[in-house]
Amino acid sequence: MATVNEQMQSASISHQVDLQQYxxxxxxxxxxxxxxxxxxxxARLADAVARMDGQSFTVQYLERMLASVRELNAQTMASVAEQVTADMVALGQYELDYQDRLFTTVIPAPALAVAPLAGVTLAQVRQIAFSRPFQGKLLSEWLSDIEAARAARxxxxxxxxxxxxxxxxxIVRSIMGIRSEGYADGLLNRSRQDIESMVRTAIGHVSQGARDQFYAANDDLVASVKWLSTLDSKTSPDCRLRDGLRYSKDHKPVGHSVPWLAGPGRIHWQCRSTSTPIITLWEELGLTPEEIGEADRASMDGQVPESMSYGDWLKTQSAERQDEVLGPTRGKLFREGGLTLDRFYNDRGRYLDLDQLRERDARAFEKAGIAA
Known part of the structure; x- marks a missing residue:
């Protein structure tokens, strides 16, 4: 039977996979x-440009003609900010609820009886999301900067x-790009990339912040914290270095000298790392052998589980879960085609589409019985 810490680690990896899909x-x-x-x-850009007189073109003239465009840009980013703000609050609350369910499910009842779970309030969640900076700025500041950058472009x-x-x-096409190309060829695509990076980083910032807050509120149950990184071809050197390392409840290195820095999910842009708690030994909770029972004593042995890569974890999951994570075709290639997780990416860490995969590993498709 898996120990409490092994169950916690497996659940934390699974939960991080779900967060990536979110x-x-x-x-x-x-x-x-x-x-x-x-x-x-x-449409507003086209109208503004059409009304411009090249003979009387000045900076002041341009600013007057673009008033309507700037107004719409501000409204657009206000809508983005409203959506992201609401979603980050919901995410923070969801993360707290998930941790509460996880601890309640995995930790034996006798341990929870002597160390009942403490909750974290919605106000604390909002503080995590909006009053703590990530990558040097608050969420509101990142959104404001992106709006200004779009207007300047x-x-x-x-x-x-x-x-x-x-x-x-x-002129309009150079700014907006072509819809059939997903606007990827327009100057504003840089702003789209900035927004995507900001959203993904904010999700890591909020979810890890909520975990940290939950661990702190229940520090009698949490002995230490273990860093978990998604080990694949996209993993950053910083996260690869820290995978499996333990840190104290106040994020001091345990048995090594590698600093926590901003922590998993926040150490760099679009960080996919997470953390898993190492639960306090049953003896340290003041439980007697009679109170906890033999099976629960064995499950709360305090041992730190061996690190498990994303690919190793995925191998232990059901075919349904593998298909959910990878998609049906990649799931079958993973199970039956002999492809390891890293084969789904190119040397730049980009996900290969199915045609690219087939070109690279046609034999794997044949082995898995996937027709052309």
Whole structure:
């Protein structure tokens, strides 16, 4: 039977996989919001550029002509900020509820009887999300900076276009990009990338902050914390170095000298690392052998489980769970085609699509019985 700490580690990895899927869904939601707003923005840009007189073009003239565009840009980013703010509060509360369920499910009842779980309030969740900086700034500051950067890119592109003799359509297209290309060829795509990076980082910041707060509120049950990194071709050197390392409840290194820094989920942009608690020994909770029983004593042995990579964890999961994480085709290639997790990525850490996978590993498709 798996120990309490082994169960905690497996659940923490599984939960982090779910958070990555949530992160993908959140990015898609925000990008859909931008797409709807940017269709109107393109129309306002076209109108503003069409009304500009190249002969009387000055910086002051440009600012007057772009007033409507700046207003819409501000409204768009206000909508993004409202959505992200609401979602981060909901995420923080969800994380606390998840940790409460996890501890209640995994830790034996006799231990919870002498060390009842303490809750964390919604006010504390909001403080984690909005009053603590990540990557040097508050969430509100990142959103404000992205709005300003979008406005500056629009302004500068028009300045360059007008002075370079570009047509009105060419100026608008250079800013917005082409819809059929997902707007990836437009200058504002940089802002989309900034927003995606900010959203993914905010999710790591809020979820890990909520975990830290929950651990602190229940420090009689949490003896220490173990760093868990998603080990694949996209893992950063900082996270690869820290995977499996233990830290005290106040984040001091245990048995090593590698600093915690900002912690998992926050140590760098779009960090996918997380943490798992090491639960206090039953003796240290003041329990007697008679109170806890033989099976529960064995499960609360205090041993730190061996580190498990993302791929190793995935091998222990059901076919249904593997398909949920990887998709049905990749799941079958993982189980039956002989492909390890790293084979799903290129040398830049980019997820390969199925055609690229087939070109690289046609034999794996044959082995798994997946037709062309």
């Amino acid at each position: 992160s993908n869904a959140e990015v898609r939601k925000i990008m859909a919001l931008l797409n709807r707003a940017d269709a109107d923005l393109a 629009i302004r500068d592109a028009i300045r360059i276009g007008m002075t370079s003799g570009l047509t009105n359509d060419q």
